[in-house]
Amino acid sequence: MLNHPALYLHFWIILISLPNLIVIGLMVLVFILALILPFPRKHVSQGGER
Amino acid sequence: MNFTGKVREQLVRALPPEELLPDEQPAYVHSYVYLFGILTLASFVMLILSGIVLALFGPQWWHISATGHFFNSVHFWSVQAFFFFMVLHLWAQFFMGAWRDGRGLTWVSGAITFVVSIATAFTGYLSQQNFDAQWIAVQGKDAMNAIGIGAFFNLLNFGQMYSFHIFLLPLLVAMLITLHVLQVRWRGVVKPYPLPDEEQGVMEARAKSVGVEPPAEEGES
Numbered sequence: 001m002l003n004h005p006a007l008y009l010h011f012w013i014i015l016i017s018l019p020n021l022i023v024i025g026l027m028v029l030v031f032i033l034a035l036i037l038p039f040p041r042k043h044v045s046q047g048g049e050r
Numbered sequence: 051m052n053f054t055g056k057v058r059e060q061l062v063r064a065l066p067p068e069e070l071l072p073d074e075q076p077a078y079v080h081s082y083v084y085l086f087g088i089l090t091l092a093s094f095v096m097l098i099l100s101g102i103v104l105a106l107f108g109p110q111w112w113h114i115s116a117t118g119h120f121f122n123s124v125h126f127w128s129v130q131a132f133f134f135f136m137v138l139h140l141w142a143q144f145f146m147g148a149w150r151d152g153r154g155l156t157w158v159s160g161a162i163t164f165v166v167s168i169a170t171a172f173t174g175y176l177s178q179q180n181f182d183a184q185w186i187a188v189q190g191k192d193a194m195n196a197i198g199i200g201a202f203f204n205l206l207n208f209g210q211m212y213s214f215h216i217f218l219l220p221l222l223v224a225m226l227i228t229l230h231v232l233q234v235r236w237r238g239v240v241k242p243y244p245l246p247d248e249e250q251g252v253m254e255a256r257a258k259s260v261g262v263e264p265p266a267e268e269g270e271s
Contacts, residue, residue: 023134031138034082041080 070235077262078242083146086139087234093132094227098220100125105216109179129171136164148240156233163226170223173215176205187211 006017051059075084103121104112112118140160149157175186187205194200204210245253 023130027134027138030134031083031141034085034138034142037082039080039082 065232065236069238070232072235076239076241079239083142084239086135086142089135090132090139091227091231093128093135094223096128097125097132098224100128101216101220109177113179129174132167133171136167140164143240146240147243150240151237153233153237153240156230156237159226159230159233163223163230166219166222166226170215170219173211173219176211177208177215179208 006019008015008017009021100121104118104125107118112122143157143160172186172190176183176190191200191205194203194205203214244250
């Protein structure tokens with residue numbers, strides 16, 4: 001499958017290969033998940049921000 | 051005091067050990083968004099390690115042997131991860147305005163690293179020693195000639211592209227990354243944009259209710 005030309009998607013003036021579209025979609029997904037998922041905390045500092 | 055002593059004093063003043071290798075970060079850094087930079091760096095380490103193995107054995111090995119295929123794939127997927135996380139890092143720093151409070155040069159060094167990384171990846175495509183590499187070189191040479199550097203940077207010259215890819219450009223990227231990380235350590239991670247007064251009040255009340263310090267105002271250090 002990887003040794004064949006990629007499938008290209010064409011909407012209006014946008015022409016993009018399916019692999020590139022998947023990668024961009026994954027990047028957007030990972031970015032959103034990084035924003036909304038709670039980051040684990042080992043302990044809560046009482047002494048200010050550092 | 052002699053020159054060496056002055057340089058040492060300036061370096062220690064600019065980057066004391068606790069700032070150079072901090073074991074704690076500000077409260078707002080507790081988010082996955084701040085991991086994209088180190089993930090880019092980790093991918094770069096994988097790139098260098100797999101690249102060293104490929105350079106040791108050469109193109110015939112990475113095309114023919116199963117182990118060579120494996121290291122070729124590790125190198126390929128490392129570069130995918132490198133650009134994946136670098137672009138996410140770029141997005142994150144853009145939306146948090148990471149050039150603020152005297153961090154302009156940190157942003158610029160990151161942008162230059164991105165551009166040099168693209169050139170490094172491009173010479174990597176040319177160093178594959180397959181039909182893809184030949185096709186990209188034949189197509190790309192016209193762009194090099196059009197911008198007037200074709201005489202110095204000949205895409206059809208495998209030896210030149212290979213030495214650029216395995217020595218000159220990675221060295222430049224490594225130096226730029228080092229400079230970038232030192233700048234981040236020197237200036238610290240940028241504070242989030244200040245909240246509107248109403249939201250600040252809500253955040254302070256919420257922080258007080260769970261017994262932690264509220265986020266600091268802009269300008270404090």
